Amino acid sequence: MVFVKSIGRAVKALARGPSTLQYPEDRESIADNYRGIHKLDMKTCISCGACARICPNQTITMVDVETEKGTKKMPEVNLERCLFCDLCEEVCPTKCLILSKDYSFEKYDRREYVLRPEDLK
């Protein structure tokens, strides 16, 4: 009897199809309020440093970036320290810094979690 039930469950599972995804090609849809990796619009960043000052975990460091108009300070993000609290996005006066829906930040070397402004595009 147990054997028959097991066969029945196996047949139902086969009819349902695969329950796993072929990541990264196939991905689950993400909740609207999900907070992922930062994105920065370098053209509208005014180098005010508000994002770095409000961050509760010293995740953001203002670093020099060469632009057409000379050297500017812009945020560098250490994802290892980030709490994904969204305070940096909320405080940004030009809305050039946002938390995106991108959750794929697997790395082989932990130093790669420090993202320069140019990496946040």
Ligand code: SF4
């Ligand atoms: S999301 Fe929060 S913890 Fe992460 S960088 Fe922004 S303010 Fe800091």
Ligand code: SF4
């Ligand atoms: S990202 Fe926004 S808050 Fe941070 S320095 Fe640029 S303008 Fe200011």
